[in-house]
Amino acid sequence: MSQGYVTRSVERWRDGQVVREDDDVAEExxxxxxxxxxxxxxxxxxxxxxxxxxxxxxxxxxxxxxxxxxxxxxxxxxxxxxxxxxxxxxxxxxxxxxxxxxxxxxxxxxxxxxxxxxxxxxIRQSEPVGTGALIERASLERALAALQSHQPMNGATGAVHAAAWADMHGQILLVREDVGRHNALDKLLGALRREGIDPATGMVLVTSRASYEMVTKATRAGVTLLIAISAPTALAIELARSAGLTLIGFARRGSHNVYTHPHRIAAAGALESGSP
CATH class of the missing domain: 3.10.20.10 (Ubiquitin-like (UB roll))
Incomplete structure (x- = not known):
């Protein structure tokens, strides 16, 4: 099976010097x-x-x-x-x-x-998603912090997107990578169904912007919490709102923006205390 990237020869120019080396590049x-x-x-x-x-x-x-x-x-x-x-x-x-x-x-x-x-x-309207899990911000941060270490293709090439699924505690259990952000998400959603995992019991993270199509794919699969490291589009926000999806953008360690349905994001200790 392909590992998703191949090795090619490249001339690197650094500090006035040209060096010929091997470089890993993404397959497409x-x-x-x-x-x-x-x-x-x-x-x-x-x-x-x-x-x-x-x-x-x-x-x-x-x-x-x-x-x-x-x-x-x-x-x-x-x-x-x-x-x-x-x-x-x-x-x-x-x-x-x-x-x-x-x-x-x-x-x-x-x-x-x-x-x-x-x-x-x-423009495909999605059916409303289910209740979904309540996620503490610390769990979201934990998943974001671990995401890069789960991207072997991007680590080798710097050229591919990832879509990951983490449980409600922020543990990443599945990751799929592809040169296309939509393809990476499709691969992840397929893997979730093959593994028999309910997407609504955790969260999906994508290393891209949250466009309309990403929201549509997520809601159709039953995802209730979608986290993007880049920006959402206006149409994505409206579709997420109408479908009941919690949409988060500009997700970084230490900061994020919640655009729709923030009720699924819990304060620290809320899950232990039982408070919203």
């Missing part, structure tokens, strides 16, 4: 999402954790509703990239891909809805 290639023989989208992604990607993408795009509906996944390495050939039941949206739903256009690594042809497909 076309990944075709194929359902019952029909291509829905071609995503530019890191060829790692592809089964998680296939499941997370299928769920977040509404192509299937339940993990068991992804009957099989076959990864085919082609000259042009990788085809993820998936089989789904005939009564799922993925099995009814037609001209009106096919993306046809490629999804760039930084894009969540590239290739979506209709406005109503682009």
């Amino acid at each position: 290639m076309p990944i075709a999402m194929v359902y019952n023989g029909e291509t829905f989208a071609v995503m530019m992604a890191t060829p790692h954790d592809l089964e998680d990607f296939a499941l997370g993408f299928s769920l977040s795009e509404g192509l299937i509703e339940h993990p068991w509906q992804l009957l099989s996944i076959e990864s085919q390495v082609l000259l042009e990239g990788i085809a993820l050939s998936m089989q789904v039941p005939s009564d799922t949206p993925a099995a009814r891909i037609g001209a009106e739903r096919q993306r046809l256009l490629p999804g760039r690594s930084g894009c969540g809805i590239c290739g979506t042809r209709d406005l109503e497909q682009a």
